[in-house]
Amino acid sequence: MKTAIVTAAMMILMTAATINAAPDSTTTAMPREQAFKAIVNLQAGDVIQFRVAKPTGEKVTLIIYGEKNNKVYQRNLRKEKGIALDCDMTQMNKGTYTCVVERDGKEVVRKSITLN
Secondary structure (H helix, E strand, C coil): CHHHHHHHHHHHHHHHHHHHCCCCCCCCCCCCCCCCEEEEEEECCCEEEEEEECCCCCCEEEEEECCCCCEEEEEEECCCCCEEEEEECCCCCCEEEEEEEEECCEEEEEEEEEEC
């Protein structure tokens, strides 16, 4: 009989402890996933800089077109990490060039850059 009373008391105590327990206040910080981002800038010394963040294995193509829409540069990339690529244009003719970044065959950035 004593065992049954002790067992019942333990069950009531455990149930009360479970019901009245404080909720779990710990938080798990999930890293914010950076979205795909592509930037094209003209740097000093006629250097065109391509920056691509978070390509996640997709096919990224960097293209530079001349004034008559002829392709003067193309590079295909497939990486998991960000990419920073400088394209030295000092040997190219002065004029306006169109820089394009494509992601899986779709254009995501188009920027005209003038070399003086």
